[in-house]
Amino acid sequence: MAATASAACVFTAAGLAASPAAAAPATTAAAAGDGPEAGQSCTAADLGTRHPYIKTSEVSPTITHFKGWYVTEGTTGTHTVNTNTQTTISVSVGLTGNVEGSFAVETLGKVGASLGLNVQVNYTSTSSVSDSVTWSFRQPGYYGLYKGTKKVTGTYGSLNCNRVQQDDGSWALKWIKSADTGSYTTYTTLEEGAVRCEDKVPANSIMAKAQGLLDCGSPAAKAEHPAGAVAPTAKQMRDRLVQRPAHTSGMSAEQPKATGRSARAAALNCEPGAYKIAVPGKPLSWGAPLLAADGVRLRPSTIFSAHLDNWRLCNVTENNGVLEASLWNWGNGGCATIAEQNAANEQAVLQTAPCTEDDLQRFSIYRDVPGSAKIGVQNKYTGSMIGYDRYADGEFLRQYSSGRQDGSGTFDLLKV
Known part of the structure; x- marks a missing residue:
């Protein structure tokens, strides 16, 4: 079946102290567009910059729109079916439920490159996708019409330029992995289709995910349905509640929350001097x-x-x-x-x-x-x-x- 639509002061661990210069000028880290890697050289101009690296990634087939549809004898042919929103995926990086700033775009670019997937790198949401699926039904049967994607989630860290003491005691500027971390969510291009209970589909695929939403009971039970839309089963309703995330600002679970604005001034232990x-x-x-x-x-x-x-x-x-x-x-x-x-x-x-x-x-x-x-x-x-x-x-x-x-x-x- 085929779709028809388809100055000279430095810090030390103990505080602040003077120290002689020790390192020769460093060279830049990596070719433009590739981004640096941890341990590569950087320059003093890079001290105020950061780049992402991907810590973890998880890819999961996800159904975004779905409708059960029964085709009887005499009702085959092309149908345009309005599906229901099953799951909404919004692209986000870090603190914001949006994609703002070059760091977020670079992060998603690295996600796609590391996984070999074409992922969304600008803010978008699957809720904005048209919910209709047009399909040519050649045989009677019980179908699940769907739109789906691969949801990509994970965590990132940042690379910052900092001084590093080398084995010979000299110092050099290198890209290091910093303590800050955050999470991201994005997705691949949506696909649409129709699947029946009896179809053999690849495991862990988007189509298999859609097939799992079908009420695959006995053919006799399906025959009791009139042609057209089939009411969602209890399992489908439960799955929708599980899959549909609550709308949030995109705040990462790993991202530390501000501890709040206390009216009491904090007691600061300040280093001597200014x-x-x-x-x-x-x-x-x-x-x-x-x-x-x-x-x-x-x-x-x-x-x-x-x-x-x-x-x-x-x-x-x-x-x-x-x-x-x-x-x-x-x-x-x-x-x-x-x-x-x-x-x-x-x-x-x-x-x-x-x-x-x-x-x-x-x-x-x-x-x-x-x-x-x-x-x-x-x-x-x-x-x-x-x-x-x-x-x-x-x-x-x-x-x-x-x-x-x-x-x-x-x-x-x-x-x-």
Whole structure:
């Protein structure tokens, strides 16, 4: 049967200390478009960028639209049947139920490449697919008309550029696997068809999944049905409830949730001294806002800066050479953060807020080799890198899912 439609300060584990330069300049990691691999070399310009790698993948045949249809003698021929929505699949990556930013697109591209499947890499949902199936029925019988796809789910991690000490004691910049993780959902091109109980179909196929939804009882029982639609069986109704996911924002089960905005200020254990986070070789530094509603901006440091361009590193930890810290501003007493309501938004503005125990206020700091002050900064909760659109006084600092590939997410951490 056939269908008819078918500056010279660096971090150490104990804190902050000066250290001599040690490594020669690194070369870039991989050919453009291929993406880097863990252990390959990177450059200081890559400190503010990240790339995905696929941790796990699962492919499962899924029926998105279905209708039982009985064809009697004299009713064969071509029928157009309106099916019922069985399962809705929406493409999502990480925090958002959408696909926003280059990191999400690159993640789905790597999923398809790793599995050898043509998967959706832009936001779409199977609920938008037409629910009618046109089919030429040549024999009487009980049919299941369906549309289905291969649902692809799994988890990803990110590769970040960071300094690594080599066996000979020297240092080099390499792509490392970072702690942040998230989940994704996508699907392959939809197929449609019709299947009968007596048809021999490949195991674990979309057609087999559809056949499983048929009420494959005795032929005599089927003959009692008039031509046309067959009411869904109790099993079909149960399967629909099991398969149809609740509508969510796409928040990954593995993605850490923000711990909430407590009115009580967190007690911070800050490192001694303060730092400017500055554009390398240029006079602009991060300046925190005087007004709570404003964002962190690039500003020149002057005697009138009122310490708004001075930051302290608090509650510092280190894991596999990557520092994690809260960034406390000396000028306004707030901590750098991405606003909770904007966490899933590409290019959300970096702000300051009362300091709380919240992953939105925690940042991973990726460092150049000892002797260099260059760093990249990543928000722990969103996984996005901090950068800016253009070099200009008053320009906002923002989060970018993949960072800024032109190097504008690399900064200098300079002791005041």
